[in-house]
Amino acid sequence: MTLSKPACYLRKPALSQRRTSVNLGDWLRIFFFYAHSLFQTQGVVDASEGEFGMDVLGLVARSSLPSLVVLFILILFSVVSWAVIVLKVRQLQVVQQQTATFMEVFRRSKKFSDVQSVCKSLAESPLAGVFQAGYIELNAQLKEAEGATATSVHSEETSRRPPLRSFEALDRALLRAASMEMAKLEKRVTFLATTASVTPFIGLFGTVWGIIIAFQGIGETGSTDLAVVAPGIAEALVATAAGLFAAIPAVYFYNYLTQRIGSMSSALDDFSLEFLNIAEKNFS
Numbered sequence: 001m002t003l004s005k006p007a008c009y010l011r012k013p014a015l016s017q018r019r020t021s022v023n024l025g026d027w028l029r030i031f032f033f034y035a036h037s038l039f040q041t042q043g044v045v046d047a048s049e050g051e052f053g054m055d056v057l058g059l060v061a062r063s064s065l066p067s068l069v070v071l072f073i074l075i076l077f078s079v080v081s082w083a084v085i086v087l088k089v090r091q092l093q094v095v096q097q098q099t100a101t102f103m104e105v106f107r108r109s110k111k112f113s114d115v116q117s118v119c120k121s122l123a124e125s126p127l128a129g130v131f132q133a134g135y136i137e138l139n140a141q142l143k144e145a146e147g148a149t150a151t152s153v154h155s156e157e158t159s160r161r162p163p164l165r166s167f168e169a170l171d172r173a174l175l176r177a178a179s180m181e182m183a184k185l186e187k188r189v190t191f192l193a194t195t196a197s198v199t200p201f202i203g204l205f206g207t208v209w210g211i212i213i214a215f216q217g218i219g220e221t222g223s224t225d226l227a228v229v230a231p232g233i234a235e236a237l238v239a240t241a242a243g244l245f246a247a248i249p250a251v252y253f254y255n256y257l258t259q260r261i262g263s264m265s266s267a268l269d270d271f272s273l274e275f276l277n278i279a280e281k282n283f284s
Helices: 024-041 056-061 065-108 112-122 126-149 167-186 189-221 226-283
Strands: none
Touching: 065 112, 065 126, 065 167, 065 189, 065 226, 112 126, 126 167, 126 226, 167 189, 167 226, 189 226
């Protein structure tokens, strides 16, 4: 006779085999459900919100997977755009402060070498970067003109000043440096333009999808009662609101940052011309 183990001794399935799979939609619903519960606990969301008892987070928690994906993308765009806004505003504040300090040093200095000595401490100023490029090119041309016993820019105040080989080369060096400095200032700003132009359409897609789902529900139930139609329409409009919430700050700060960067571009052009005038006056 063959003995078999009692049922209680039968091997249980492995833990990994007993786990149920959770898809992306479930994770997003869990996230919005706990966020909704947290806001209700802290009294942020009012419990008496009307006949249907619907609040924004509650609508989101009950949304379909495409709507949740759309909202997640819009939230991601919004978070990244605000991070870019904070970083660029702080950067431009530092740039403005250091540029003012650099111009003060540049105006009162009688030698380029005195200005060069403070450029490292003012590395965030675009004007300092342009000056360093011009200083290096100017010094290289002077050394080439003087040969082995070249007189560097440090001695520009002396009575004997060698002529420069090419003012065009100096101008090109200044233009290259100005372009590099402008690229630093404009870095990541285009993401705000992308956010401003893309997020309203993403929100519109979520709205259209929600309306389609709402009309499907009407067709299945055969009822046009407001209690049946309103949740789907409200869910659809949440996507549009989220898209506008992401786009409006991006548009405003993109225009603001572009205006500030444009002002700095004009300052770079003026400084380059002033540097060329000084070089032409002293080394021609």
